[in-house]
Amino acid sequence: MGILTDDMKRLVAEQKLAFHATVCPDGSPNLSPKGSTRVWDDDHLFFADICSPQTIANIRAGSLVEVNVVDPFVRKGYRFKGRAEIHEPGAAIFAEGIERMRADGSKLTGRVKAIVVIEVRDAAPLVSPAYDDGATTEAGMLEAQRVRFARLHERQARG
Numbered sequence: 001m002g003i004l005t006d007d008m009k010r011l012v013a014e015q016k017l018a019f020h021a022t023v024c025p026d027g028s029p030n031l032s033p034k035g036s037t038r039v040w041d042d043d044h045l046f047f048a049d050i051c052s053p054q055t056i057a058n059i060r061a062g063s064l065v066e067v068n069v070v071d072p073f074v075r076k077g078y079r080f081k082g083r084a085e086i087h088e089p090g091a092a093i094f095a096e097g098i099e100r101m102r103a104d105g106s107k108l109t110g111r112v113k114a115i116v117v118i119e120v121r122d123a124a125p126l127v128s129p130a131y132d133d134g135a136t137t138e139a140g141m142l143e144a145q146r147v148r149f150a151r152l153h154e155r156q157a158r159g
Contacts, residue, residue, distance in 0.1 A: 002042020003120050008078050009039045011069055015077075018069040020047065022058035030054045036108065037067065038100060040117055045080060046097055048106075049114040056114065059084045065118050068126060073145045074138050075128035082121040088114045 012018070018037035022030045032055045036048040045067060049056055059065065065084045070077030087093040097115030101108070130136050 003123050004039060004042050004045075004080075005123075008080075008123060011071060011077060012037060012039050012045065015069050015071060018045075018047070018067050020055060021066040021068070022055050022063040024054065024058055024063075025061050030058055036101065036106065037069065038104065040097075040100075044117050044119055046100075046115055046117045048097065048101060048108065048112040049086070049116055050108055050111050052116075056086060056116070059086060059116065067118065070126055073142050073149075075130060075141055075145070076138070077126040078123055079126050080118065080120045080123050082119045084116050084118045086114045086116050091115075093117060 016037055017033060017035045020032050020034050020037075022032075024030050032052055034047040034052070036050065038046055040046045065082060067080040068077065069080075085093075087097065094112075094115045097117075098109050098112060101112070128141070130141065
């Protein structure tokens, strides 16, 4: 059994949008949202490099990657840390990544410059401090967030 649990895989599959952190050569952080984040297998995640020049440069320079995936409604998720490998057009893993994206309904496959596979060496839960009071439940958080998001949608609809 790999490091990625069924719940971790479920959340990545549901959310797709994840935040990938790398470190620039000058030591500054680089945080980049990636809507193409997927599970490769029990020990790996992957994403498509569509427009990620700094992330790719940092990985080429040896930066590790941390990926955060959070369900915004229950405010829980996971962080994954590991080393990444870049696979460019012509590589078998690039072709397989493109096929996995197509099978998942992606319409962005024609714009992919590389498939980046992350070997997850550490995985840990992320839980909002809102749960620290001992009284907040996941059901209660879900309802509060539904109300909050409904208000946001109403405001956007009014323009």
